[in-house]
Amino acid sequence: MKKINILLITMTIIFAGCAPDGKKDNPLLMEFDTPYEAPPFDKIEDEHFMPAIEEAISQHKAEIEAIVENPEAPDFENTIVAYDDAGELLTRVNRVFGGLRSAETTDRLQEIARETTPMLSEHRNSIRFNMDLFNRIEEVYENRENMDLDREQERLVEKVYQDFERNGVALPEEERNRLKELNERMSMVSLELGENLLAENNRYKLVLEDEEDLVGLPDHVISAAAEEAEKADKEGKWVFTLSKPSWIPFLQYSERRDLREEIFKEYINRGDNENENDNKELFLELLELRQEMTRMLGFDNYAEYFTDIQMAENPENVYDFLYEVWDPALERAKQERDDMQAIIDREGKDYELEAWDWWYYAEIIREEEYDLDEDQLKPYFTLDNVRKGNFALANKLYGLTFEERPEVPVYHEEVEAFEVYDNDGSHLGILYIDAHPRPGKRSGAWCGTYRSGGYEDGEKIAPIVTIVMNFTRPTGDQPAMLSWDETTTYFHEFGHALHNFFADGRYDRTRRSVPRDFVELPSQILENYAAEPELLKEYAIHYETGEAIPDELIEKIHNSRYFNQGFQQTEYFAAAILDMDWHTAEITPDIDVNEFEKASMDGIGLIDEIIPRYRTTNFQHIFGSGYAAGYYVYRWAGVLDADAFQAFKETGDIFNQELAEKFRKYIMAKNSIYEGMDAYIKFRGEEPSIEPFLERSGLN
Numbered sequence: 001m002k003k004i005n006i007l008l009i010t011m012t013i014i015f016a017g018c019a020p021d022g023k024k025d026n027p028l029l030m031e032f033d034t035p036y037e038a039p040p041f042d043k044i045e046d047e048h049f050m051p052a053i054e055e056a057i058s059q060h061k062a063e064i065e066a067i068v069e070n071p072e073a074p075d076f077e078n079t080i081v082a083y084d085d086a087g088e089l090l091t092r093v094n095r096v097f098g099g100l101r102s103a104e105t106t107d108r109l110q111e112i113a114r115e116t117t118p119m120l121s122e123h124r125n126s127i128r129f130n131m132d133l134f135n136r137i138e139e140v141y142e143n144r145e146n147m148d149l150d151r152e153q154e155r156l157v158e159k160v161y162q163d164f165e166r167n168g169v170a171l172p173e174e175e176r177n178r179l180k181e182l183n184e185r186m187s188m189v190s191l192e193l194g195e196n197l198l199a200e201n202n203r204y205k206l207v208l209e210d211e212e213d214l215v216g217l218p219d220h221v222i223s224a225a226a227e228e229a230e231k232a233d234k235e236g237k238w239v240f241t242l243s244k245p246s247w248i249p250f251l252q253y254s255e256r257r258d259l260r261e262e263i264f265k266e267y268i269n270r271g272d273n274e275n276e277n278d279n280k281e282l283f284l285e286l287l288e289l290r291q292e293m294t295r296m297l298g299f300d301n302y303a304e305y306f307t308d309i310q311m312a313e314n315p316e317n318v319y320d321f322l323y324e325v326w327d328p329a330l331e332r333a334k335q336e337r338d339d340m341q342a343i344i345d346r347e348g349k350d351y352e353l354e355a356w357d358w359w360y361y362a363e364i365i366r367e368e369e370y371d372l373d374e375d376q377l378k379p380y381f382t383l384d385n386v387r388k389g390n391f392a393l394a395n396k397l398y399g400l401t402f403e404e405r406p407e408v409p410v411y412h413e414e415v416e417a418f419e420v421y422d423n424d425g426s427h428l429g430i431l432y433i434d435a436h437p438r439p440g441k442r443s444g445a446w447c448g449t450y451r452s453g454g455y456e457d458g459e460k461i462a463p464i465v466t467i468v469m470n471f472t473r474p475t476g477d478q479p480a481m482l483s484w485d486e487t488t489t490y491f492h493e494f495g496h497a498l499h500n501f502f503a504d505g506r507y508d509r510t511r512r513s514v515p516r517d518f519v520e521l522p523s524q525i526l527e528n529y530a531a532e533p534e535l536l537k538e539y540a541i542h543y544e545t546g547e548a549i550p551d552e553l554i555e556k557i558h559n560s561r562y563f564n565q566g567f568q569q570t571e572y573f574a575a576a577i578l579d580m581d582w583h584t585a586e587i588t589p590d591i592d593v594n595e596f597e598k599a600s601m602d603g604i605g606l607i608d609e610i611i612p613r614y615r616t617t618n619f620q621h622i623f624g625s626g627y628a629a630g631y632y633v634y635r636w637a638g639v640l641d642a643d644a645f646q647a648f649k650e651t652g653d654i655f656n657q658e659l660a661e662k663f664r665k666y667i668m669a670k671n672s673i674y675e676g677m678d679a680y681i682k683f684r685g686e687e688p689s690i691e692p693f694l695e696r697s698g699l700n
């Protein structure tokens with residue numbers, strides 16, 4: 001450890017002495033001299049990233065070099081811990097870079113990403129395939145049982161060793177070199193797929209000039225479209241985009257069936273338009289690369305490789321789970337389709353229900369049978385109210401409190417920063433909330449970190465966490481009001497944020513390391529709470545009358561739990577099966593992407609009126625390695641969260657603090673010691689049952 005520090009100091013002096021332009025005064029390379037050492041967004045400019053990344057890479061290289069050249073025999077501290085500590089600056093710069101690229105990107109940042117992506121993947125490769133480094137790690141790994149390590153340390157050794165092994169370091173040199181090429185190409189292709197999709201999202205807008213074209217649309221949808229038009233320099237017109245808060249309300253309410261069809265087709269065909277953003281060829285190339293990689297590593301296909309380190313363990317278990325839910329889900333979707341067709345017939349219209357009609361008729365069913373009008377709900381679910389609901393929930397379960405910190409720098413005026421206090425009043429971290437869509441923000445909702453928590457020289461480092469959404473904006477003098485879907489999304493991302501705040505471990509690699517099919521448990525369990533009357537009465541307050549949401553509306557929310565579930569589950573499971581089919585198939589260059597997709601969906605009997613939630617060419621989740629062969633994880637975790645919430649209900653108190661303490665400890669805090677099923681059983685006392693999930697979805 002000491003040697004590395006000395007080397008680092010020397011290097012810093014050298015760099016300070018002959019700093020080329022861009023390194024001097026680069027805020028990314030200096031201590032963050034800000035409240036809570038948050039990133040100094042007000043000082044960071046696009047041009048700072050390239051030199052900062054270059055500098056961070058060379059520091060990381062030097063740190064690795066120091067481990068390899070250590071004359072002492074490899075041991076836990078001088079090899080494993082040193083490796084775990086290395087690359088801190090790179091991580092810090094990358095988090096800011098990645099955070100901005102997702103939430104507030106610019107053409108220049110995209111350009112820099114294209115330049116740095118190959119640099120970074122080459123750098124990662126140089127470490128992954130560093131034989132001298134691996135030899136030292138392997139030596140520690142093989143002797144780990146004689147080293148007097150505690151459980152957390154032993155798991156760190158195993159994780160680090162497994163990372164190297166899964167990257168193919170033990171392969172013959174020629175194959176290793178090929179793997180490096182594959183990795184580099186895969187990151188480029190992933191990047192291009194995502195860029196094409198962003199371009200496709202922005203390429204099309206439905207521009208309406210005639211008031212008659214707005215027939216059926218409620219006022220708030222019209223005024224949102226008018227504001228969208230202003231942003232697009234089309235004042236006096238109405239604009240609908242391919243972001244969900246824009247096109248979904250249009251499909252729900254517009255009586256212009258032809259326009260519904262137009263915008264829906266534009267949405268589902270993103271990346272499949274035979275233009276410069278077409279993703280078909282690129283996607284197939286990505287799958288070929290993945291296949292070649294996984295075969296070199298001794299797996300039949302990418303799904304095997306992915307699931308090998310998941311709770312599910314193998315593709316068969318995933319398919320078993322998917323099919324167990326698929327049949328009842330499809331059955332229910334068919335019923336829903338027939339109900340909608342009956343309305344069309346009743347209206348005396350002579351057409352068959354099509355995919356772009358689904359939202360429109362679902363809305364009618366919602367009004368008729370569930371009597372739940374989203375517009376009735378919305379005044380209770382202002383953005384502020386939902387935030388307060390989340391904060392109140394964190395207080396009831398874990399005793400956390402929150403305070404707004406306007407002095408913390410943010411990257412856009414819409415972003416809010418809060419300080420989070422633990423139940424003993426100590427500082428737990430900083431939370432950014434970034435709620436609304438902007439042109440530089442990618443679609444969807446996510447949680448990320450600008451600094452992950454941990455320890456440095458025994459001192460606790462508090463995390464800086466961000467939740468980013470694309471929620472309906474305020475319009476005119478009305479506050480932002482969230483749909484029910486947006487409300488539960490808020491709770492979801494906030495759950496990820498809590499996981500980040502609670503994660504507590506000594507080492508970077510294992511601190512918050514959970515399998516992908518486990519990681520959605522802390523987020524999804526909070527969605528259950530969003531609808532609980534005890535919480536609703538506290539946060540769902542009408543923004544004009546100041547009255548708490550009435551019982552009859554709460555009851556309607558509860559009844560509507562089953563509304564459209566056939567559709568919801570079917571479109572999700574169709575996408576999850578499509579993902580698994582792609583990643584278990586024999587990939588050859590002559591595959592026709594659209595035909596493959598069709599065959600896959602025909603194979604499970606998907607009806608024409610529903611398309612998978614994501615089609616191949618716009619399936620962002622599987623473009624990167626994170627969720628490839630892993631889209632199933634959300635519902636897999638659904639089984640976990642439904643069963644875990646059931647555990648709270650069984651105590652007779654959904655805010656049971658004793659059980660919450662267990663949840664915090666085993667599910668979120670001690671991931672460096674307990675993993676997957678072990679962690680779950682520690683919390684629950686037994687394995688999860690699928691029943692609460694089926695019941696909640698109305699599929700039992």
Ligand SMILES: [Zn+2]
Nearest residue numbers: 492496520523
């Ligand atoms: Zn999530």
